[in-house]
C-alpha cells in the first residue's frame with residue numbers, strides 16, 4: 049500500500065469531517081458532539097468502542113491478529129475565542145473556535161481508523177485509537193490515563209500528531225528527544241500594609257515589591273540556568289491597587305515556568321520560589337506562593353522517532369523533514385508519552401507563500417492538504433510498528 053496515495057483518495061471525506069467539526073467547536077471536557085461523532089464512525093468501521101473515558105474521551109480498539117499493541121492519540125477540544133475568519137465553514141458557536149487545529153486532528157484520527165481497516169492485510173497486531181478531551185489546560189490526557197486508557201490492552205508504543213502552522217504544508221518536524229516543555233504555573237499574593245499614598249513611610253507597599261519581584265525574576269534564566277539549557281520564566285498577570293492616592297494592601301501575580309530538562313526544572317522552580325519569597329521578606333511583606341504542575345515535557349523516543357523519520361522520508365522526501373522542531377509550549381500528550389515510548393510529530397499546515405496565522409489566534413486556519421499527509425504518516429508508521437508476519 050502507498051499510504052499517501054490511499055490517504056489522498058479520502059481527501060474529500062477528510063475535508064468534510066474537518067469542516068463539520070470546525071463549525072461545531074466544543075470546550076474542553078465538554079466535547080459531547082465531537083465524541084459521539086468519533087465513536088459512531090469508529091463503531092461503523094468495526095472498532096470496539098469505549099465512550100465516556102474521563103467524561104468525553106473515546107477509545108477505539110481494532111484487533112488484527114497477534115502482534116504488538118500500538119496507540120495513536122488525537123485531541124478534540126476547541127478554545128474560547130471568537131473566530132474572525134470569513135469562510136463558509138467558520139464556527140457557528142459564538143465565542144468558541146477550533147483555533148489550534150484539533151478539528152483537523154479528529155478528522156485525521158478518523159482517516160487513520162478508516163485506512164487501517166481497509167488495509168488490514170498490511171499489518172498485524174492491535175491498534176488502539178485514543179480521542180482525548182481537554183488538551184487546552186484541562187489535563188484531559190492525565191484524566192484519561194487515570195481512567196485506565198493505557199490498560200487492557202497496554203500499548204507498546206504511541207504516536208501523536210499536531211498540525212503545525214510554523215511549518216508550511218508538506219514539511220514535518222520529527223525531532224528525537226524533548227520537543228515540548230514541562231510546564232508549571234504559579235501564583236503569589238504579596239501582602240503588605242496599605243495606607244495613604246502621601247505617607248508611604250507608614251505602609252509596606254506591595255506594589256513596589258511586586259515590581260521588584262518581576263525584575264528579580266529576570267535573573268533566573270540569565271544567571272542560574274546553564275546557557276546550553278532551555279528555560280522560560282514569564283509573568284502573565286500582575287494586579288494591585290485601585291486608585292492614585294492609596295497604597296494597596298496586596299499585589300497578586302501569576303506566571304509560568306517552562307523547561308525540558310528535569311535538573312534545569314528543579315533549579316528554576318527553587319530559584320523562582322526563593323526570589324519571590326525572599327524579595328517580599330526583604331521588604332517586610334508576606335508572600336503566599338503556590339505552584340501548579342501542568343504537564344511534563346514531551347520526550348520523543350529515539351528508536352520510534354527514527355522509524356517515523358524513515359516513513360516521512362519515504363512519503364515526503366528527506367528535504368521535507370526538520371529534525372530540530374521544538375517549542376517551549378506544553379502538551380498533555382506527555383502523560384501518554386511518559387508511560388509509553390513514542391513520537392510526537394509536527395505536521396506542517398501553514399501556507400507555502402505567505403505568513404501563517406498563529407495557533408490560538410482568531411484568524412487561525414490550516415491548509416487542508418495537511419489532512420491526508422497526517423493520515424499517511426501515522427498509517428505508514430503504524431504499519432511498520434505492527435509489521436505483517438511478526439509475532
Ligand SMILES: [Zn+2]
Nearest residue numbers: 148184407408
Ligand atoms: Zn493549543
Ligand SMILES: [Zn+2]
Nearest residue numbers: 148149150210
Ligand atoms: Zn493544540
